[in-house]
Amino acid sequence: MKIAMIGTGYVGLVTGACLAKIGHRIICVDRDNAKIETLKRGEIPIYEPGLSELVTKSVAKGKLEFTTDLAEAVQAADVIFIAVGTPQADDGRSDLTQVEGAAKQIAKAANGSKTIVVKSTVPVGTGRRVGRILGKHGDDHEFEVASNPEFLREGAAIEDFMHPDRIVIGTQTEAGAKTMRAIYAPFDNGTLPFVMTSLETSELTKYAANAFLATKVAFINEMANLCDATGADVTELARGIGLDERIGKHFLQPGPGYGGSCFPKDTLALTIQAQEADTPTRVVESVVLSNSHHIRRLGKKIADFCADSWGVDRKLPLLGKRIAVLGLAFKAETDDIRSAASTVIIPLLIKQGAEVIGYDPQAAEAAAEQVPFLQTTKNMDEALDGADAVVVLTEWQVIRDVDWNRAKHKLASPVVVDMRNLYDPHTMAAAGIHYASMGRPLIEPDLTPSPKLVSVG
Numbered sequence: 001m002k003i004a005m006i007g008t009g010y011v012g013l014v015t016g017a018c019l020a021k022i023g024h025r026i027i028c029v030d031r032d033n034a035k036i037e038t039l040k041r042g043e044i045p046i047y048e049p050g051l052s053e054l055v056t057k058s059v060a061k062g063k064l065e066f067t068t069d070l071a072e073a074v075q076a077a078d079v080i081f082i083a084v085g086t087p088q089a090d091d092g093r094s095d096l097t098q099v100e101g102a103a104k105q106i107a108k109a110a111n112g113s114k115t116i117v118v119k120s121t122v123p124v125g126t127g128r129r130v131g132r133i134l135g136k137h138g139d140d141h142e143f144e145v146a147s148n149p150e151f152l153r154e155g156a157a158i159e160d161f162m163h164p165d166r167i168v169i170g171t172q173t174e175a176g177a178k179t180m181r182a183i184y185a186p187f188d189n190g191t192l193p194f195v196m197t198s199l200e201t202s203e204l205t206k207y208a209a210n211a212f213l214a215t216k217v218a219f220i221n222e223m224a225n226l227c228d229a230t231g232a233d234v235t236e237l238a239r240g241i242g243l244d245e246r247i248g249k250h251f252l253q254p255g256p257g258y259g260g261s262c263f264p265k266d267t268l269a270l271t272i273q274a275q276e277a278d279t280p281t282r283v284v285e286s287v288v289l290s291n292s293h294h295i296r297r298l299g300k301k302i303a304d305f306c307a308d309s310w311g312v313d314r315k316l317p318l319l320g321k322r323i324a325v326l327g328l329a330f331k332a333e334t335d336d337i338r339s340a341a342s343t344v345i346i347p348l349l350i351k352q353g354a355e356v357i358g359y360d361p362q363a364a365e366a367a368a369e370q371v372p373f374l375q376t377t378k379n380m381d382e383a384l385d386g387a388d389a390v391v392v393l394t395e396w397q398v399i400r401d402v403d404w405n406r407a408k409h410k411l412a413s414p415v416v417v418d419m420r421n422l423y424d425p426h427t428m429a430a431a432g433i434h435y436a437s438m439g440r441p442l443i444e445p446d447l448t449p450s451p452k453l454v455s456v457g
């Protein structure tokens, strides 16, 4: 099938490349000229494992093209996916300007009947709104509108797209459902569930999925804080509840609060739409609150632990101290820093007078642009050199693999606050490190002097 993908961001590019891999002919469109020029040169504007190879192969086979000319792409296609951004507006709602703009452009460019698939995450009712825009601006052409939310995770996007748990499709007619089934026919192995439903249910399913996952994250973070206060261990607690199949073991790792380009904006948009429908979602409202409290209290947790470890007063202990932050992206294997914990926690440290040097293998530049006074590096040793304390925010493998027996010799003071529970507290204590994590008991470090290492390289 000939498909145009409007919006070549994290979702549009991955969806385009994966649909090309299963045999469709895809034209990816973006209004960002620099992005399209980069793609035409064979480079990938984002970091996503495996994407470069996939794009290169599909381009070579003539299955994948890039353009800024939306009209040309629309005219050449039978099906048009809208995968543009739906960022959070100032009032917390989902900003639909890009979706509505794309719908209008599609309508004006259309040269015949088309199926328009909304892949962007949109509030209930948007598909019908898109239908009205198409009807108003699209001459007499027939437009079929479908909803097909995306559940991929950045960092594992290709794996997720190619091996989905389910495909959710909302349509208004049998013909629309048939077209959508045909697009995904290569995935139809007889066992993959296709949830065929209405536009409304499909749109809301995406929000409900994100809200549920965010609830699990907020819940386990609250349990971790309670463990910290009571001496219980959240890792064992998570195992203890996660083995109950009704609960499930996924999404029970405590961390610095959920972030990224989806959960924060989607949970908030859901609560607002629910309030407007006079059916408030009190659980999700609490999750939004809980998450923002959780992130904000981490600034104090870091400062208090540093003060106690350094043996100084808890009042303004970070003033003039050098803090290394390991991991700036909102999660591992992505360069995305949208609503990353780093963008909230680092300003809290800087506000307390700390000098912060952040390390990330992929997101250093983006973070430096967004967070005032943050210095960044792609070289972890440079960040650790002379640091008074280390804060771990992202679970990159390279950060997981740090050998603290060696790395501690780079630090001015062996203090590590780990928001991802990447290391074993006993091993850290044995290495002589003051180590705090999330919801796991503190263990006094072994501070007996060890023979000095000759080289720490």
Ligand SMILES: NC(=O)c1ccc[n+]([C@@H]2O[C@H](COP(=O)([O-])OP(=O)(O)OC[C@H]3O[C@@H](n4cnc5c(N)ncnc54)[C@H](O)[C@@H]3O)[C@@H](O)[C@H]2O)c1
Binding pocket: 006, 007, 008, 009, 010, 011, 012, 029, 030, 031, 032, 035, 070, 083, 084, 085, 086, 098, 101, 102, 105, 119, 120, 121, 122, 150, 151, 152, 153, 154, 261, 262
């Ligand atoms: N990023 C994720 O992990 C993820 C996962 C599932 C769903 N989603 C949803 O998918 C949608 C896209 O997210 P994203 O992260 O890919 O966004 P993004 O900001 O990375 O990409 C959106 C792209 O659309 C382009 N664009 C906007 N209007 C356009 C127009 N009229 N014509 C051509 N191009 C246009 C922008 O230039 C941009 O490159 C959002 O609704 C998001 O909530 C995202």
